[in-house]
Amino acid sequence: MSKNPASSGSPPKIALVGNPNVGKSSIFNQLTGLNQTVGNWPGKTVELAEGTLVFGGVTLKVVDMPGTYSLSSYSEEEVVTRDFLLGRAADVVINVVDATALERNLYLTLQLLEMGLPIIVAVNFIDAAYHKGISFDFKSLQESLGVAVIPVDASSGKGLTELMDASLRQLRSPEARRSPARPKFGKEMERLIAEVAKELTLYKPSLPDGYPIEWVSLKIIEGDPEVRKMVQLPVDVQARISEMISAVEAMHGEPANVIIASERYSLSHRIVEAAQKPKVESMNAASGWISDVLTHRVYGYVVLVAILGGIFYLIFRTGGFLSGVIDSAFASIIAYLASALSFLPSIAVNLLLNGVVFGVGAATSIALPYIATFYIVLSILEDTGYLPRAAFLLDSLMHKIGLHGKAFIPMLLGFGCSVPACMGCRIMETRRERLLLGALVVLVPCSARTIVILGVAGAYLGIEYALLIYLIDLLLVMAIGRVLFKVLPGESVGLIMEMPPLRMFKPATVIKRTWLKTKDFVFTALPLIVLGSVAVEAASSLGAMDAIVNSISPITVGVLGLPVAAGVALIFGLLRKELALIMLATYAGTTNFALIMSPAQMFVFSLVMVIYLPCIATLAALIKEYGWRNAVLIAAMDITLALAVGAAASQVLAVIGV
């Protein structure tokens, strides 16, 4: 059956499986420290987090599977997890469950047992459960499930040694790797599974190794599209099976998948009932009233506005300060290197300094101050469980653009940076909604674009004009959302979202996550920004800059009524939008934009810079998430929009005589 891990060359793999919000990632972080990589599953837009740890002299690889509630094939995450586990790619499977919501969590556990996996169940948040007055007889739980059950508390690290001991035991003894007994369904369902399994054995479909026949039967009964496709039953067998299923459905008055779900839940209920010790009065009602305030119909929105306002203030205060420090540091490095390297031909020096070093500086001075600060705040909101509450409050607003409350989360990310916002769209359930949201989040003014708004419209025209541009942009997001919602085929999906309990965040986890995410951003964006800077530097060294700027002057001057020099900003905006201002200043030879643009032109300029094409790093993220075709379509839409809105604004301003 499963391969002997000792014989294979690579380190044994431990997979962490569980519902979202069960502290899976926090266990992963405790186990692996900073030895982690975050990437994508091959060919999928599902996050893959891997790390290593050394325990008891053995090097182990830990894989943090995406959080799922179930192992049907309704989402990519579920398919990835299922295929990984059934292919026995993991030597040990740890199922992390939340002690405060055990009944719901065991629903997934039962499905893992149905797959015949010798899992280890880690019951997390035992301390939090205890404070709520819930405690368990773990021996009873272990007996009911037929696999090892280890109580842990990830935030304090309690129980993790025992968990790893159990994992090593399983790695070393073939006995412990034997498939556990499959949880039993009701009489009729068991008979149906046996009948379908019999049909399957007669027909002998070619099943991959490690796919238990009873599990395949169960999935066929559930109507799982992936398994049905894989098995490819002939029409007559299919018809016989359908008949058997219909008979049971008629008996229960429910479709088969609902009967199965109900029976799993009633088993889960019985297991929890048997293991739960008599409840003592809840000792901690504090998080109850906080949650009530956060989702209150009036105070909830007050808190929401305060939190969002606070975030923007914090990010632009600290971000602006740090960004200035880094920029001036790089400026002095460039100046120093320029004199040190003066023996080289000037074109090489220019390419190296204004291209490579400048590019690295540009990437750092946005990544560290803005992106890192943003991720710190976001991690705190995430870990405390505030985000779902905000999504709850904003659900009806998001419905106006054909999405539901969860869409608020990538939108919020979009104010920081469009790259993580694009990747954040994965939380939506269907591909249609991911695409719709992806097209919208790139229009949300990211921190770089906010700098343009503040640096031009805000500085020269006044803060009310900056806010007006923000407002126009957000109205545009709403309008485009409505249009795309109507145009894209498919139905809108409603909100079904768990509200995790409010929890205190751990600073160490927040910093660690921020570090990993920022690193991830730097790796995606840095090469592109450096390449772009080199290209632009090469163009200007070769004296091609004027030609390029002039060649787009029919657009800048003709359509938008801007000065020719504005073309520099439009081109540089592709690399990094707030840098565009510096380049414009260099090209025009002045930092006083009032000398080169009229107030009306400044307004139009800021507006166009905000709407038109996302930066090159965002484009790369769009291609990664939605493929070339959709990325190009989104980019084309943004350019068209920017030109249309810019032209319209310049006409309107001309008419009212500004």
Next chain:
Amino acid sequence: MVQEALEVYCRLKKALKKVTMRDLIKAGIDSTKRERLINEGLLKEKGGVLELTKEGEGALLAHREDYLHGRLIHNDGSSLPEDALHHWTSCHHIDKATLNEFYERLRSMPYRIEDLVPLVEAPPGKAAEVVLIIGGRGVVNRLCEMGLTPETRITVSKRAPVGGPVMVSVRSTDVAIGRGIASKILVKIID
């Protein structure tokens, strides 16, 4: 209304398994209604036990379908158009296969349809039982995964303002459900 007498019969059937004429009398069904039930061939007496006939099943289903549509979905008492199948598929976007399952569930539902309310209208703080979910396979599946299987006890804990979602407690977790979906989950309030 004779249909409501049929609903009473169903509720008794669920509680008692075997329903006799006596049970109907005790439940307050008057003699005209009882006679009509038998005369119109909706119920049949067999060895003292009342059974629902094919016609009775049809009448019950039609009544439930009409009530569901006019009272629970549109809430204006509008009656279901002649071609009900077509109306469900084209105006309510329920595909054929789901519709069959839906009729099956409607037929076997053990409560009076008049006792059901959509989840959005359930008063916060009250316990309720999930009875019927009107929706495609995907939605039903996702709700089941989150623990909202038929006959589950839930409590509405909060409603967001202006067409926002409702929050329910189910199996010691809180789940937010969008208004659109919540208006298609029919529950029975438990006093």
